[in-house]
Amino acid sequence: MRDISFKEKGLLMNDGTFQKQVIRRTIAKLLIPFIQLFGLYIIAHGKYSAGGGFQGGVIIGASVILYAIVFGIEDSRKWVSQKLSDILNSTGALLFGVIGLLCAIAGGMYLEYSELIKENPRLASYLGIYAVEIGIGITVTAVMITLFFETARRTDD
Amino acid sequence: MIIDFLLLLFLVICAIGAVYFKDLLSSTMILCVYSLVMALVWARLNAVDVAITEAAVGAGITTVLLIAALSRTKRGEEVRSQKSEKKSITVHSLFSLLIVIATGAVLVYGTVDMPDFADPEAPAAIHVSPRYIEKTYEEVGIVNIVTAVLADYRGFDTLGEVIVIFAAGICVIFLLRKRVY
Numbered sequence: 001m002r003d004i005s006f007k008e009k010g011l012l013m014n015d016g017t018f019q020k021q022v023i024r025r026t027i028a029k030l031l032i033p034f035i036q037l038f039g040l041y042i043i044a045h046g047k048y049s050a051g052g053g054f055q056g057g058v059i060i061g062a063s064v065i066l067y068a069i070v071f072g073i074e075d076s077r078k079w080v081s082q083k084l085s086d087i088l089n090s091t092g093a094l095l096f097g098v099i100g101l102l103c104a105i106a107g108g109m110y111l112e113y114s115e116l117i118k119e120n121p122r123l124a125s126y127l128g129i130y131a132v133e134i135g136i137g138i139t140v141t142a143v144m145i146t147l148f149f150e151t152a153r154r155t156d157d
Numbered sequence: 158m159i160i161d162f163l164l165l166l167f168l169v170i171c172a173i174g175a176v177y178f179k180d181l182l183s184s185t186m187i188l189c190v191y192s193l194v195m196a197l198v199w200a201r202l203n204a205v206d207v208a209i210t211e212a213a214v215g216a217g218i219t220t221v222l223l224i225a226a227l228s229r230t231k232r233g234e235e236v237r238s239q240k241s242e243k244k245s246i247t248v249h250s251l252f253s254l255l256i257v258i259a260t261g262a263v264l265v266y267g268t269v270d271m272p273d274f275a276d277p278e279a280p281a282a283i284h285v286s287p288r289y290i291e292k293t294y295e296e297v298g299i300v301n302i303v304t305a306v307l308a309d310y311r312g313f314d315t316l317g318e319v320i321v322i323f324a325a326g327i328c329v330i331f332l333l334r335k336r337v338y
Contacts, residue, residue: 042209047299050205052307054318058213065221086330093323096316111312114296122298129299129308132315139319143326144218150333152225 021070028070035063043137047129053136060137061144073149085142085149092139099131161274164198181232185223192216202275206303 036059043056068076100111108115113128115121171191175184192215199208272279289302289310297305307315 046304047301049301050209050303052206052304055206055209055213058210058218062213062217062221065218069221089323089326093319096319100312100316111309111316113309122296125296125309126298129297129304132308132312133304136315136319139323139326143322146326147222147329148225150329151222151229153228 024070028066032063032067035066036060039063039137039141043133044130046133047126053133054140056133057137057140058144061141061148064141064145065148068148068152073152077149080145082149085145088138088142089146090139092135092137092142095135095138096132099128099135103128161198161201164194164201167194168198179233181227182224185220185227188223189216189220192219206301 039056039059039062041056042051042059043053046052046056064076064080067079099113103112103115104110106115106118111128113125115124116128117124168191171187171194175187175191178184178187192211195215196208196211199205199211272281276282289306293302293305294300297309299305
């Protein structure tokens, strides 16, 4: 009876041994969604309060690093694969550059957001800054993940 | 006012401790505390954007990355050989002391002309800042002036910063990734 309830909670492994590091695994599982939500809040809310793409990206990256510390790098690579983080590395910087280029195509200077929508330059600036912050957030998140995953020593080297 | 002095004093103590300890993991932890106190100092100066950056980057990510780097090197500092262990006052060490004292004196002399701590009349606060404070909402349409300056007025600067971060990631991939041929 007892064994089943432990199994249901994922604490009893298939080979009959109990899972190690229960406390930090539980705490990490509990905290990571909130950390990521806070990071997204900081990115999206940078226009009204402290923060922005860089800070929010660092916080989201830190949540993935927390997962990697607790569950191991191999397991966390199943969540954020090497290919995904490599692609995201450049996606954010590319998004920033493309927004700047769109401004130039719309008739302004590079990164002059107010030229994007001629009738409402303030809305255009608002949206331009929003997109740029998201771009910064994507690149910073991916680079922080990459820096940790490539720097930390793995079991195979 | 007293809390500012205490925070700055604690910063100096942390900095000395980080240099003093031979165990690099201890030094890393002290640097983490240093960044956290520094974030408090920024918050005291009403620079909340810098404070949140310092707390997230300085106290959070940098500590983890330094520990990750430590996992690839030795944890302690290199023990010096017996020869340099002798504590004798040579001309070389006297000369070094003289240079350090002279540099410190020049730096202290330089602080005499600096504006007071958190002075609203400081040159940095009266030159271009009023322009941003008055015109940001009108021109950019967002209320956080720091974000407006970073993403709009100095957009090129921020683009450069993002490229630098991107380049750091690419360099780490090229240098440290285990390639499978």
